[in-house]
Amino acid sequence: MKNKSLLLILCVFIFSVHPRDFATDSALKTFNSGSYQRLLTSYKDQAFVLIIWSITCSSCLKEMSLIAKLHQQQPELNLVMLAVNDHSVDTQINEILTKFKLKNLENWVFAEDNSVKLRFEIDPSWYGELPRTYFFNAQHERIGISGMISEEKYQQLLGLMKK
Amino acid sequence: MKFLSLCRFLVITILSMSLSVAANSKIKKTHDLQSTINCDDDKALPHIKCAETVSSTFDKKGTLWTVWTFNDHLYLQSSTDQGQNFSTAKRINITPEIIRARGENRPKIKLDQQGNIYLTWTKSLGKRFTSDIRFSYSKDGGHTFSEPVTINDDQLVIGHSFDSLAIGQQGEIFITWLDGRDGFKAKQAGKDYLGSSLYYSYSTDQGNSFSANKKIAGQTCQCCRLQTAIDQNNQAVVVWRHIFAGGIRDHALLKFNDWESVGEVTRITHENWKIDACPHHGTGLSIAKDNRYHLVWFSNSETHQGLFYGFSTDSGKIFSKPLNFAQQGAAHPHILTLDQQVFIVWQEFDGTETLAKLIRSNDSGETWDKPRIITQVATDKMDQPFLINRANQAYLSWHQPNQDYQLKKLDEKLIAANSH
Numbered sequence A: 001m002k003n004k005s006l007l008l009i010l011c012v013f014i015f016s017v018h019p020r021d022f023a024t025d026s027a028l029k030t031f032n033s034g035s036y037q038r039l040l041t042s043y044k045d046q047a048f049v050l051i052i053w054s055i056t057c058s059s060c061l062k063e064m065s066l067i068a069k070l071h072q073q074q075p076e077l078n079l080v081m082l083a084v085n086d087h088s089v090d091t092q093i094n095e096i097l098t099k100f101k102l103k104n105l106e107n108w109v110f111a112e113d114n115s116v117k118l119r120f121e122i123d124p125s126w127y128g129e130l131p132r133t134y135f136f137n138a139q140h141e142r143i144g145i146s147g148m149i150s151e152e153k154y155q156q157l158l159g160l161m162k163k
Numbered sequence B: 001m002k003f004l005s006l007c008r009f010l011v012i013t014i015l016s017m018s019l020s021v022a023a024n025s026k027i028k029k030t031h032d033l034q035s036t037i038n039c040d041d042d043k044a045l046p047h048i049k050c051a052e053t054v055s056s057t058f059d060k061k062g063t064l065w066t067v068w069t070f071n072d073h074l075y076l077q078s079s080t081d082q083g084q085n086f087s088t089a090k091r092i093n094i095t096p097e098i099i100r101a102r103g104e105n106r107p108k109i110k111l112d113q114q115g116n117i118y119l120t121w122t123k124s125l126g127k128r129f130t131s132d133i134r135f136s137y138s139k140d141g142g143h144t145f146s147e148p149v150t151i152n153d154d155q156l157v158i159g160h161s162f163d164s165l166a167i168g169q170q171g172e173i174f175i176t177w178l179d180g181r182d183g184f185k186a187k188q189a190g191k192d193y194l195g196s197s198l199y200y201s202y203s204t205d206q207g208n209s210f211s212a213n214k215k216i217a218g219q220t221c222q223c224c225r226l227q228t229a230i231d232q233n234n235q236a237v238v239v240w241r242h243i244f245a246g247g248i249r250d251h252a253l254l255k256f257n258d259w260e261s262v263g264e265v266t267r268i269t270h271e272n273w274k275i276d277a278c279p280h281h282g283t284g285l286s287i288a289k290d291n292r293y294h295l296v297w298f299s300n301s302e303t304h305q306g307l308f309y310g311f312s313t314d315s316g317k318i319f320s321k322p323l324n325f326a327q328q329g330a331a332h333p334h335i336l337t338l339d340q341q342v343f344i345v346w347q348e349f350d351g352t353e354t355l356a357k358l359i360r361s362n363d364s365g366e367t368w369d370k371p372r373i374i375t376q377v378a379t380d381k382m383d384q385p386f387l388i389n390r391a392n393q394a395y396l397s398w399h400q401p402n403q404d405y406q407l408k409k410l411d412e413k414l415i416a417a418n419s420h
Helices: A002-016 A019-025 A035-042 A058-073 A087-099 A116-122 A151-161 B002-033 B181-188 B412-417
Strands: A029-031 A048-053 A079-083 A106-110 A132-136 A142-146 B055-058 B064-070 B073-079 B108-111 B117-124 B131-138 B160-167 B173-179 B196-203 B214-220 B227-230 B236-241 B251-255 B284-287 B293-300 B305-312 B323-326 B330-338 B341-349 B354-361 B372-377 B386-390 B393-400 B404-409
Touching: A029 A035, A035 A116, A048 A058, A058 A079, A058 A151, A087 A106, A116 B341, A132 A151, A142 A151, B055 B108, B055 B386, B064 B108, B064 B117, B073 B117, B108 B160, B117 B160, B117 B173, B131 B160, B131 B173, B160 B227, B173 B214, B173 B227, B173 B236, B181 B196, B196 B236, B214 B236, B214 B251, B227 B284, B236 B284, B293 B330, B293 B341, B305 B330, B323 B341, B330 B386, B330 B393, B341 B386, B341 B393, B354 B393, B372 B393, B372 B404, B372 B412
Parallel strands: A029 A106, A048 A079, A079 A106, B284 B330
Antiparallel strands: A048 A132, A132 A142, B055 B064, B064 B073, B108 B117, B117 B131, B160 B173, B173 B196, B196 B214, B227 B236, B236 B251, B284 B293, B293 B305, B305 B323, B330 B341, B341 B354, B354 B372, B386 B393, B393 B404
């Protein structure tokens, strides 16, 4: 009887965990070939922001406080982060995300460090400069911006995204 | 409620750990399949194929010299038959050190007229964004190398990187690099400092001693390779990506008057690329025998995108109207001049293969033929392409990390065989 109760409790929790909840908890999702399309599918008919960064990109790290602020002030925003580093530096990635309170965002990591192929799948016209941020509206029309974005510009682009 | 939260936490932790292990196993397995030499094996012997980058040059006798890293050591190999066969790999540093060898930052090798070999590299100091500039030489044709020394003299654990090496007509050794000491001092004083600084040092005694470090420019972009060349008047010329007023990351040039003094920092490209980020995309510079400066560079500004070429006939004050010779997907151009011939190579990933492309001028850069594909490799993981000169013949030096190093003679036969 006791075992059955425990099993029931376990089952309830397994099924109560939404896939996206699981992803945003502490795991760094692996961004493989095809992941970009799957990402678009998972945000079907929703606006979202894809923030691409690297642990060796100082401009990316400087921008993280702003991202955390936006996340706090506008929790309804779908902010997705993608590090172009691979899992071999998970510790450092997690340290940075924890430091800037971005751990509970949807976080991805390249399957292969700085993969040209994965970059190409996201955007053949992106040369790899970082940070690289894509603003998608609900129809998934996107604007790609290279470099750090000021708070004012961020708000402007988020506004455009909602149209 | 606490018990329920703990259960949920445990379930999620166990599941995430399983997924993480599975992902890591998959990455390792794919890597193993790519080569018979297991470059990840701690016991593996050094091999050029396991290198991330290969830096190469020909000496005046036509011998090819390559320098690459493996397991925290720098190795040297030579070939007397243009890369068909190589000598046994010679280890340079006895004490292991983490050497930056990826993309824009890689070891350098140059020889003087006497055949002395000079090497520079960037040694990581462990903490992110910290490194030193290292130097070593051989005066016996590569049999023995000097104990590496650190060229930056500030003793600060900060960034010193993107070493660039050139040898003067009298054997002077010129080293320039990006240095973080000014930014560090400004930060300590509570002030801002934009970008990095350009520093240099030189030796007139075959590397036994070096001049005190001297700053030659501030507010440089922090992450693009430098290019250094010696002009026909034995004056050093340095080109880098700068941060101009308004956050514009276009290119600058400095020409030395002699080994001790420099001219003015000159802005030489005008794409007005306003970006607060690191493009990781440096230039290519080659100075011809007629003292014409030839330059290739990358931009992604609103008005100018892709790869560009220009030349200067007045020692770098003004450059010709830029030729936009490649657009979307084109990257990392390099340039070489041989008398009136000028070669430009670059790479492009087309979704499946990485192509090495070429354009050539026979009239010192005034006119150019259409791009050709010189070679391609079925991968997205290629090192940057470089051009080197052997007895007035251009060669493409191109490495596929963990796979293969190739040297291709860019003779008329090869060029003709590759259609536009």
